Amino acid sequence: MDANVPSETLQHQSKLMETISKLFNNNQLSDINLMVNCKLALKAHRFVLAVHSDVFKSMLDSERWPDSVDHVVHLTEDEDCLAHFEEFVSYLYSGTITLDTENVLPLHVLSEKYNVQELRESTQSFMLVNVTSPSTYNHAITWHKYANLIGLRQLEEECLKFITWNTNTVIKSPDWTLLEPYQLSALLQRSDMVVEDEVVLFQALVSWLSLHPNYAEEMLAHIRYPMMPPEKLFDLLSPGSLPDSIASYLCRESLLVYQAHVLSMETISQRNNMAANPFTMRIYTSERFSQVWDISGYKTMNKIALSKCLSTRHFQLKTEWNVNYSPKGHQILNYTHHIYLPEVVQDDDFSTLTVRLGSCEPADMKHTHKICILLYQCINSQWFVGDVQTLEVPHTGEAKINDLIPLSKRDRYISNGTMKVHLITQTNWENEEEI
Known part of the structure; x- marks a missing residue:
């Protein structure tokens, strides 16, 4: 095209989609009727169905499926999918649909059956993101x-x-x-x-x-x-x-x-x-074995070490736990030589957690100790466990996790300046035959 000739590119896709959307379940130019489970009847257009679904295209090919020459195509769907079949077909006309935890699975089933790739991928992504839904809306099972x-x-x-x-x-x-x-x-x-x-x-x-x-x-x-x-x-x-x-x-x-x-x-x-x-203990969140640690003001917090003491009793065993945690890392200064210009001995972003037993009575028992650290994420204003890390704790000495939450992942565990950490203590006995 001559560069000197006036030209203009028209972008009317939205108007075109609006026009096609209006054809959904409309007698205008409709050339086929869908009858689903002998209950739901929809006016449809072969071209629209075939463009979006190669399964529909094959079904509506009169040479492959003689029934397609009729104006009525009978479909059989799962009853859970039937309630959402109309919005599924509507999506084929408009490319628009609202997903929620109630309709996403039936829509994935339908998109899988009729090979509607974009909808199948979108519904799968929605489920991945919304596994952590509040109990009333949770469909993880x-x-x-x-x-x-x-x-x-x-x-x-x-x-x-x-x-x-x-x-x-x-x-x-x-x-x-x-x-x-x-x-x-x-x-x-x-x-x-x-x-x-x-x-x-x-x-x-x-x-x-x-x-x-x-x-x-x-x-x-x-x-x-x-x-x-x-x-x-x-x-x-x-x-x-x-x-x-x-x-x-x-x-x-x-x-x-x-x-x-x-x-x-x-x-x-x-x-x-x-x-x-x-x-053998599960990871019990009751106060008998655990303590929630709400670390507030994280954004303005300096690189300091926080301490927490727990006292637990499991059967006849009493245990004292001492936990130290540096949520933002360490900054250690040496003032020995230059009072006004201290030397930086250590400066890092490692969220180190250390655990030491203060006491364990009776100490002669054949048992082991473990601490589980639950890391919570706030999603839709509710806290859910997003990660669990465990640490074997010896009777003497300390156990350490060098970087409980790496800096690159830390934001996901902070909400309104608060980091929620749950310390779960465990004591398990060994079988005498194994000792």
Whole structure:
């Protein structure tokens, strides 16, 4: 084109999309009717469907599918997808759709079935971002089951991580009772589950069993009864508090609970394997074993070391824990030679955390100590566990994490100038045969 000739490029895509959008479910130029599950009827246009979906294109090819010569195409969809099929087809006309935690999975199913790539990728990304939804809207369990079924490995891993680390949130969601038996069995056997205490987990299991009573014996066997606080166990055994079959099972286990909190571990170990799951702690967030550390004013904080002392009691064992943490790093100055111009001995951004036992009584027990550090992220004004780090703590000396939260990741764990760290203490006994 001659550069001297006047020219102008017109950009009317938005007007074109608006025009096409108006054709959705419109008799104007409609050349096909979609009948879904014999319930939902939609006016459609072969061209629009075929352009966005090679599956529709193949279906509507009269040579490949003789039924397509008819003006009515019958489709069969899952009932959960039926409620969202109309907005799915509307998206094909407009390219616009609003995703939420209720419609995203059905829309992913439909986009997967009809190979609508952009929508499939967008719905998958939405689920990845919104795994950490408040309990009322949380669908991590359903999304995990679906991701496992069709091979969405990243989504599957993120959902499992969230379920394991935020069990207190998940058990309050409507999704909890939808857990498949294989999912629940695997979850109950994990020691890295973050939950308030074993009684809270037991009560959540009772809720699940109300809809799956045939799995009672199998699932109840995975509860770690010695970990139950005796006073809470006493309340659970109040007449009428539990279904008779579950109450009977709990009664059989209650003797060991009371024994574990009254007798010495040497005595208990004569009849029990102390290294087995029933005596292995999960990551309990109750005040018995943990302390939340809200570090406020982070943005204006200097590079200083903070200290926290914890006192815990597990069965007959009393333990004192001393924790030091430098949330922003270290700056150490030497004033020896130049009072007004101190020498910088150390200046770094490493958020070092060190742990030392102050005391452990009785000290002759065959046991080990561990501390779990939960790092919280604030999402939609709610705090969720975003990472868990563990540290073996010796009886003498100190244990250290050189950089608990690297500087490049630190912002994600700060909200309104506050960093929330949760210190969870654990004590586990060794089996005498292994010593």
